[in-house]
Amino acid sequence: MRQDIEQLIRDSLNILGINGLHIQVVPTVDESHGDYATNVAFQAAKKLGKSPLETAEIISHELRTKNNELIDKIEVAKPGFINITLNDSSLLKDLMIEHKKLGSSELMGKKIMIEFTDPNPFKEFHIGHLYSNIVGESIARLLEAVGAEVRRVCYQGDVGLHVAKALYGMIQLMREKNITLENLKGKSLKERANFLGEAYAVGATQYEKEESAKKEIVAINKKVYEKDREVMTLYTAGKDWSLEYFEQVYKRLMDPISDHAFTRYYFESEAGSKGIDLVKKYKDTVFEESQGAVIFPGERYGLHSRVFINSLGLPTYEAKELGLAVTKYHDYPFDVSIMITGNEIDEYFRVLLKALSMIEPEIAAKMRHISHGMVRLPEGKMSSRTGNVITGEWLLNEAVSRATEKIKEAKAEGGKLSEGEKESVSEMVGVGAVKWGLLRSGIGKDVEFSFDESVSFEGNSGPYLQYTYVRTRSVLEKAGDLTQFSESKIPLSAEERSLLVLLSQYSDTVLEAAERYSPNTIATYLFEVAQLYNLFYQKHPILKEEGDVRAFRLKLTEKVGKTLQAGLSLLGIKTPDKM
C-alpha cells in the first residue's frame, strides 16, 4: 500500500518535472492527518523556488488528477504536508487478500549465514546465551520471511582455559566423590550437566586461589591442544554431555525441524589452526611480533592493538575468529554473514574486522556484527565464575511455573483445558512471556527482565498478545463458517477503520524489521494491533450482529488472529488455541 502511494507520487513529480527526490511516505500518528503523509513538498519547494505550502498545493493538485482507486482524499496541511486518506473500499479489499509474499526486499534470495547463541561446552548455558538465542532466532525468521536463504550456525569454545578449568574440576570432584567416568555416564543428562557446572566452578575458584592448581590447569590446557590421550577421554565425554544438553535447550526454544537446531556447529578447535595459518601468512605485513606474541597493531588505525597468537604459540579468540570467517565462507558462500554477540566485545570485533579486511576484503565486507546488551534481573547480575549462575533453563522453568499458576487462578477459564493441554499451554505461555519480555525492546541496550511484568499477563506482555489471539479463535469457533459480505454495506466505525489501516501495514513492518535486524519493531506493531482489537472487541458485538456486518467483523477478527499468529511466530512465540 505504501509502495503504491510512493509510486503515485513519483509519477506526479515526473509529470511536474521534479526529479531526484527521496520520496518518503509515512503512516500518520493522528487520524486528522489522514492515513499516510509525505514531506516531498518541503524538498521540492527549493527546486521550484516556491514556499512548501504552495508546492504542496501544486503536487496535490497533480495527484488528484490521477483519480486513483486507492485514495479518498488528498489534503494539504501547514506548513507543507500532503496528507492522504485511503478510501474504505480499498481497505476492505486489502482485508480480503492474504498477507502478500514480501518480494520487494533487497534481502530476497540473499544467502545469509547467521551465527548466534555460542555457548561454551563445559560451561553453563546462562541467560546471556538464552538472550542471544532468542534474538538470533527471531532475526533468522525475519530474514526468512522476506525471502532470504538463511543458514543458522553456532560457534562454540571447546578449547581454552575455561575447558581446562572444568577438566581440572572434574578430576577433583571424581576423586572427592569417589566416582568414575563410567559411573557418570550412567547418570541422567541433567545430572551430568549439573556435574559439569559444579566442576567448572571448582576449577575456576581453584585457579584464582591456588597457585598449584593454576599450574595444573595451564598444563591441562596445553594437553588439550596436544590431544593428550588421557585427558581426551575425559574431554570427549564432557564435551558430548554439554552439547547434548544445549541441544535440549534449543529444541525448546527454536522448535527445530530436524534433529539439530543449527545447520552447522563450529568449534574453536577447528577454527584455531586455520587462524594460526592465516596470521603466520600475513605476519610481516598485516600482523607483527611483539613481546613474544603476534599482534595486530590496531592503534595505527585508531583501534586497539590485540594479540592474535600468544607467546605460547596458541591462537587467541581473535585468530580463531579469523579462521572461522574464512571457513564459514568456504562452507557457504554467503552474501551476508551475521554474528550476534554481547556488546562487551564490540570493539574487539572492530579490530577483528579491520584485520580481516586487510586479508580477505571481500569476506570482511559481507560481515555484520550485531550486538545485544545484557539481561538484568531484579535479583542482580550473576557471574558465571562463582558457580552461582542463573541458567537459561532456570529462567524458562521459573516463567513456565509462574504461567501455570496464573492459568490456574485465571477468571477467564472458559477453555476447560485438560491436564495435558494445561501443560503445553503453560510451556507456550511461559516461554512466550520470556521471549516477549526480551524482544519487546531494542536489542542494543541492556534489557531488564522482570517476572512480575512479563508473566503478570497484564499490559505489554507476551501472554496479553497470546490471549488476544485466543480471543479471536474463540469468537471464530463459535461463529461457524465465514460468509461473504458486500463491501458497500459496511459502515466502518472509527475502531474498525483504524484496525484495517494498521493491518494493511503488516508487510511494510516486517520488511522494516528485517532490514533493521530489529525484532522489537514487530513487537511494537503487534502490541498496537492487539490493543486496537481489544478496543474494538469491547465496543462492538460480533456474533450478535447479523448479515454483512457480522460477516465483516468475523473476517476482521480472522485477519487479526492471522496477523498476530504470523507476527508472534517471527519472534519465535507460539500461539495456543485456548488458554
Next chain:
RNA sequence: GCGCCUGUAGCUCAGUGGAUAGAGCAUAUCGGUUCUAACGAUGUGGUCGGGGGUUCGAAUCCCUCCAGGCGUACCA
C-alpha cells in the same frame, strides 16, 4: 587518559529529520461478569541529561560539557 555505547513520565520502554513526544506498570476515577474479565475508558505525571549549532522543521544530525556502563595485549 583514550575509544565505543547509553541517558525520553516515579519505574520499564517505544519513537534513527516531521505536525500537539507515545505505550505498559504504578496511582486516582469509571465501565464491562460477554463473544474467555488475562478487557476497556478517563485523569495525574515530560526543561527528551545540560548548553550551543545545522535545518522550513531536531528526542533524532554535528560540536561541547555532565552522569553511568563496557573495552583498553596475550580471557572469550
